[in-house]
Amino acid sequence: MAKVNIKMPEEFLMKISRLGSKTDEIVPRVLEAGGEIVLDKMKSNLSSVIGKDTKLPSRSTGELVSALGVSPALVDRRGNHNVKVGFNEPRKDGVSNAKLANIIEYGKSGQPAKPFLKPARRTSRQPCMDAMIKKLEEEVESI
Template sequence: MAKCEMKMPDEFLDKLSKLGDRFDKAAPKILQSGGKVVLSAMKTNLEGRIGKDTKYPSRSKGDLLRSLGITPALQDRNGEWNIRVGVGDSIDREGVPNALKAQVLEYGKSGQKAKPWMKPARRKARKPAVQAMEETLKKEFDL
């Protein structure tokens, strides 16, 4: 799965650590709220990159765009909560992995220049995603 990773600000993590066990019940909802913001930014950027500045007309059928998604929030063996936003392990109608197409768009290949869409989406969505998670946290715990 193509993925991007964001580290949360220390002050936000300090607020979370004060909640203790109550946080574990609310974590999936909080992470989903931030993930939705990132997913929206990724879809917008990807739509803007597909078929732009090409020699030939685009043959895109929208499979890559439809493959973008959010995984459920899961806790790893270290006790950290994780969620992934990006392209899954799916393949398109032609049998081409969508992750491969995403990588070629992001980094380019021989004869095709890079059209970054994932890194700019991550940069653009970082602050709004953290704000969305903080708002959800406040709603959950009446902070």
């Protein structure tokens, strides 16, 4: 039977050892930094598609864009940390923000789709990862 012995770089091991018990403090800040990047992209995409190419003048109040936000970093049942970028509920007029966003994203009879979520996810993926890596490195260096 073959045996493999892998040695980790000394610098990497030092960073990991410095994290220690601080992981639960650092991870939420890192995730929130990435969530802000996605939120900015979603807001700009949503603002650009609302009222675009409509037959009638737009009746947008700006409530849907202002309802976008990032949740605080929470731990789920499995022990994973997550943040969610989404819409606050309810609206003043009683209509669900999620329903309106779904109609804009996928369209409906007589209303073409104006995707803003999928492009935001696709274009913000790498900048989000870069921001989280940068924030993690800052946090590790400050320990």
